[in-house]
Amino acid sequence: MKASPLIAPATIVAVAIVFASGWWIYQRSFASFQEASAPANIEVTLDKSIRHEVTIQGTPATPTVLADLSKSGRQTEVACTTCHTTRSPQTDQKLPEDLDEFHQGLKKQHGSLSCLSCHNADNYDTLRLADGSAVSFENTMQLCAQCHGPQFRDYTNGSHGGMNGYWDLSRGPRTRNACNVCHDPHAPAYPQLIPVFPPKDIELIKQKQGHPH
Incomplete structure (x- = not known):
C-alpha cells in the first residue's frame, strides 16, 4: 500500500490565508457589533439650586x-360666618349636644x-391658636402641631402624612396631605x-382542633 503523498506547500499557504482572512473579518464584525450595542455614557447634571x-x-x-337645597334643587354651600355672625357665641355650650x-x-x-378651643369666636372663618391669635383654615397644621x-415632627421629616411625587425636589414637584385630609379634626383617631x-397556618389549625404536633 502506497503512502499518501505530502500536501503541497502552496495548498497549506492557501488554507492559512483563507483561515486568517475569515478570522479577521469575524473579529471586525464582532467589534462593530459591540460598538453599536454598547450603551452610551450619558451624564445627567441636575441643577440642585432648582x-x-x-x-x-x-x-x-x-x-x-x-x-339646604336651593330652589333649583342644587346643593348650596355657605361660609361659617354666614350663620355665626347672626348671633353672639355662647361660650358655655362646649359640646355639640349642648347646641x-x-x-x-x-x-x-x-x-x-x-368647640372654642380651636374655633375663633371673634371670626368663625378662622381658627384660634392656644395663645388666642387667629390662624386661617389654610394653615390648619399650625393649629394641630401645638398638641x-x-x-x-415626623410629618416635617417626611414619614407621616402621605406623599406623592419626587423626594428630590430638584427633579420634580411633590404633593402632600394636610392633617385633616386623613383625620377628622373633631374625632381624629x-x-x-x-x-x-x-x-392559614397548619400548626395553628392543629392546635385549634386539639391535635398534637
Whole structure:
C-alpha cells in the first residue's frame, strides 16, 4: 500500500490565508457589533439650586358647609360666618349636644377640647391658636402641631402624612396631605378594625382542633 503523498506547500499557504482572512473579518464584525450595542455614557447634571413646588392638599382659606337645597334643587354651600355672625357665641355650650340648632349630630372625640378651643369666636372663618391669635383654615397644621408635636415632627421629616411625587425636589414637584385630609379634626383617631382572615397556618389549625404536633 502506497503512502499518501505530502500536501503541497502552496495548498497549506492557501488554507492559512483563507483561515486568517475569515478570522479577521469575524473579529471586525464582532467589534462593530459591540460598538453599536454598547450603551452610551450619558451624564445627567441636575441643577440642585432648582427646587420644585410642594403642594399641600388641605382646607381652603375660607371653608364652607353644606346647606339646604336651593330652589333649583342644587346643593348650596355657605361660609361659617354666614350663620355665626347672626348671633353672639355662647361660650358655655362646649359640646355639640349642648347646641339647640345646627351641629347637634357632630361627633366630637378629641380629648377635653371644646368647640372654642380651636374655633375663633371673634371670626368663625378662622381658627384660634392656644395663645388666642387667629390662624386661617389654610394653615390648619399650625393649629394641630401645638398638641401633636411628635406627629408634626415626623410629618416635617417626611414619614407621616402621605406623599406623592419626587423626594428630590430638584427633579420634580411633590404633593402632600394636610392633617385633616386623613383625620377628622373633631374625632381624629381611626376606629379599630377587625382583621380580615387569620393566616392559614397548619400548626395553628392543629392546635385549634386539639391535635398534637
